[in-house]
Amino acid sequence: xxxxxxxxxxxxxxxxxxxxxxxxxxxxxxxxxxxxxxxxxxxxxxxxxxxxxxxxxxxxxxxxxxxxxxxxxxxxxxxxxxxxxxxxxxxxxxxxxxxxxxxxxxxxxxxxxxxxxxxxxxxxxxxxxxxxxxxxxxxxxxxxxxxxxxxxxxxxxxxxxxxxxxxxxxxxxxxxxxxxxxxxxxxxxxxxxxxxxxxxxxxxxxxxxxxxxxxxxxxxxxxxxxxxxxxxxxxxxxxxxxxxxxxxxxxxxxxxxxxxxxxxxxxxxxxxxxxxxxxxxxxxxxxxxxxxxxxxxxxxxxxxxxxxxxxxxxxxxxxxxxxxxxxxxxxxxxxxxxxxx
Amino acid sequence: xxxxxxxxxxxxxxxxxxxxxxxxxxxxxxxxxxxxxxxxxxxxxxxxxxxxxxxxxxxxxxxxxxxxxxxxxxxxxxxxxxxxxxxxxxxxxxxxxxxxxxxxxxxxxxxxxxxxxxxxxxxxxxxxxxxxxxxxxxxxxxxxxxxxxxxxxxxxxxxxxxxxxxxxxxxxxxxxxxxxxxxxxxxxxxxxxxxxxxxxxxxxxxxxxxxxxxxxxxxxxxxxxxxxxxxxxxxxxxxxxxxxxxxxxxxxxxxxxxxxxxxxxxxxxxxxxxxxxxxxxxxxxxxxxxxxxxxxxxxxxxxxxxxxxxxxxxxxxxxxxxx
Numbered sequence: 001x002x003x004x005x006x007x008x009x010x011x012x013x014x015x016x017x018x019x020x021x022x023x024x025x026x027x028x029x030x031x032x033x034x035x036x037x038x039x040x041x042x043x044x045x046x047x048x049x050x051x052x053x054x055x056x057x058x059x060x061x062x063x064x065x066x067x068x069x070x071x072x073x074x075x076x077x078x079x080x081x082x083x084x085x086x087x088x089x090x091x092x093x094x095x096x097x098x099x100x101x102x103x104x105x106x107x108x109x110x111x112x113x114x115x116x117x118x119x120x121x122x123x124x125x126x127x128x129x130x131x132x133x134x135x136x137x138x139x140x141x142x143x144x145x146x147x148x149x150x151x152x153x154x155x156x157x158x159x160x161x162x163x164x165x166x167x168x169x170x171x172x173x174x175x176x177x178x179x180x181x182x183x184x185x186x187x188x189x190x191x192x193x194x195x196x197x198x199x200x201x202x203x204x205x206x207x208x209x210x211x212x213x214x215x216x217x218x219x220x221x222x223x224x225x226x227x228x229x230x231x232x233x234x235x236x237x238x239x240x241x242x243x244x245x246x247x248x249x250x251x252x253x254x255x256x257x258x259x260x261x262x263x264x265x266x267x268x269x270x271x272x273x274x275x276x277x278x279x280x281x282x283x284x285x286x287x288x289x290x291x292x293x294x295x296x297x298x299x300x301x302x303x304x305x306x307x308x309x310x311x312x313x314x315x316x317x318x319x320x321x322x323x324x325x326x327x328x329x330x331x332x333x334x335x336x337x338x339x340x341x
Numbered sequence: 342x343x344x345x346x347x348x349x350x351x352x353x354x355x356x357x358x359x360x361x362x363x364x365x366x367x368x369x370x371x372x373x374x375x376x377x378x379x380x381x382x383x384x385x386x387x388x389x390x391x392x393x394x395x396x397x398x399x400x401x402x403x404x405x406x407x408x409x410x411x412x413x414x415x416x417x418x419x420x421x422x423x424x425x426x427x428x429x430x431x432x433x434x435x436x437x438x439x440x441x442x443x444x445x446x447x448x449x450x451x452x453x454x455x456x457x458x459x460x461x462x463x464x465x466x467x468x469x470x471x472x473x474x475x476x477x478x479x480x481x482x483x484x485x486x487x488x489x490x491x492x493x494x495x496x497x498x499x500x501x502x503x504x505x506x507x508x509x510x511x512x513x514x515x516x517x518x519x520x521x522x523x524x525x526x527x528x529x530x531x532x533x534x535x536x537x538x539x540x541x542x543x544x545x546x547x548x549x550x551x552x553x554x555x556x557x558x559x560x561x562x563x564x565x566x567x568x569x570x571x572x573x574x575x576x577x578x579x580x581x582x583x584x585x586x587x588x589x590x591x592x593x594x595x596x597x598x599x600x601x602x603x604x605x606x607x608x609x610x611x612x613x614x615x616x617x618x619x620x621x622x623x624x625x626x627x628x629x630x631x632x633x634x635x636x637x638x639x640x641x642x643x644x645x646x647x648x649x650x651x652x653x654x655x656x657x658x659x660x661x662x663x664x
Contacts, residue, residue, distance in 0.1 A: 054568060056564060056567055056568060080573075084570045084571070084572060085570065086570070087567070087568055087569065087570040088568060088569040088570035088571075089570060092568075093568040095561060095564065095565065095568075097561060100560065100561040100562065101561045101562055101564075101565045102562055102565065103562040103565075103566070103579075103580050103584070104562070104584070104658070104659070104660055105583050105584060105657065105658055105659060106579070106580075107659075114566075114569065114571070114579070115569045115570075118569060118570050118571055118575075119570060150659040150660070152659070152660045163565070166565075166569065167568075
């Protein structure tokens with residue numbers, strides 16, 4: 001049984017302008033101790049998907065349907081008290097901006113202890129011991145002294161380590177990381193990713209890595225889902241996705257990666273804007289920006305057959321196999337020739 | 342910390358000069374003849390001239406200012422009233438406790454109303470409570486203290502006989518010249534003024550608290566706390582409240598300092614012998630030493646309360662705590 005299974009999850013926000021379908025029927029699963037990369041640009045619904053999974057959206061504004069199974073237990077519609085037991089204990093979550101994600105008026109020791117004390121029946125002294133222990137695990141030097149410091153006394157990378165420590169202090173089975181490296185500089189990014197990898201090996205938790213950085217996915221993930229316009233548009237094992245992506249949006253994503261070997265030229269980009277979630281285009285959500293668009297794409301949403309992520313390569317596209325093969329080979333050749341030039 | 346205090350004290354001295362010089366300049370610019378007022382209606386021009394000389398009003402204004410400074414620095418004296426020759430220090434010492442009763446008591450009233458209402462409104466925006474309190478806020482902001490005071494005095498005091506219509510009782514019994522005294526009588530007489538203050542200020546503070554709490558609840562670290570599994574009450578008490586009360590502390594400090602300089606309207610309506618009434622009287626008689634004295638006192642209050650705010654801030658927010 002996978003650690004987390006999400007089936008046909010949809011999240012709608014009621015706004016003054018109408019209903020925004022931020023997530024429009026998403027299914028995937030996260031294996032025990034595996035790493036799922038969730039890729040997509042801003043507004044693709046990747047963060048909202050996992051805020052819904054955590055039950056962190058304001059129930060007065062957001063409405064969710066579908067199913068979220070944590071070890072077979074339904075979380076969607078579970079009571080708030082049950083959700084509180086799960087949050088922080090079974091699922092830890094870290095966020096994009098470590099500069100604003102810690103309470104500025106509490107010491108980091110206090111904030112770590114709080115996480116432990118909420119879920120474990122222990123004394124404050126024991127909580128402090130655990131806090132120091134976990135800070136050592138995330139490689140914060142002088143952990144015994146630093147628990148008394150406030151967040152503003154830490155650098156961005158150190159704060160993200162504190163966030164990771166806080167998410168892991170109760171030994172959760174799943175760590176959801178919502179763009180954990182986006183706000184950090186490149187060398188710090190690499191350190192944080194390496195740290196997460198090591199902690200995963202030691203703690204054996206599953207990681208969901210939400211990101212728009214394909215480099216992060218290549219580094220860390222086992223399986224990948226690509227999200228666009230509130231839907232999963234492609235899912236595969238990480239190697240398969242990079243070797244043979246099957247639909248135009250993923251081609252565009254891979255094509256827009258900067259390559260060191262191709263200096264000078266303009267960075268490729270996907271033309272147009274992400275789709276409006278208030279008035280989504282009919283048919284395939286990517287059709288207004290797709291260079292291979294056909295008539296059917298404007299009418300009919302391509303199916304995505306349900307299957308566990310990583311078992312079979314799945315995608316949404318009306319192009320036939322022969323056309324996809326031909327186009328990808330041509331694109332790949334283009335990238336290679338650019339690299340060679 | 343000492344460096345911080347030294348900077349503050351220099352700033353206070355600078356403010357003191359600015360405030361007193363402006364008071365003297367205004368007095369010099371306006372067409373006033375305090376000597377004639379002080380001499381009385383029956384005085385001859387010669388009497389008025391004598392009074393003018395006696396009060397040093399025939400000196401140039403800068404010399405009057407220097408004399409004021411000399412008295413203050415050399416004798417810790419704010420001078421004597423032009424009108425009744427009473428020591429200004431003594432008068433302020435008598436009137437300030439009345440104003441302080443009004444302001445601090447009122448502050449307790451308005452805070453104990455506006456903090457809970459503001460928080461509840463923020464927790465349930467657009468709810469019935471939120472709408473009712475926002476309507477109340479609108480009334481409180483729009484209404485004039487004189488109107489509120491008169492209505493309260495008429496209905497609750499005059500019609501319902503629940504409270505005195507006006508007047509003041511000393512907190513301590515046995516003060517000379519007092520008709521009544523003791524904490525109970527004091528509070529009984531202060532209820533309506535406090536409620537007037539509460540309506541005026543609670544309106545602003547409900548809005549302030551509501552906006553601040555809502556802003557804090559949208560902070561990333563509040564989401565972090567909820568992701569840790571913290572309960573709603575824990576999130577509110579440990580993560581939202583302290584952060585959201587920071588701006589409230591700032592505004593409260595400024596309001597208290599300002600109000601101590603004289604709550605003119607409320608004191609006038611309820612006939613409270615505080616600084617606000619005193620300053621009106623002094624103004625009517627062009628009583629420069631009294632006006633300057635009250636300005637100095639108000640300035641000191643504002644400065645002290647700003648200092649208290651800064652120190653409190655240091656306790657509440659580690660980011661600006663001088664290490």
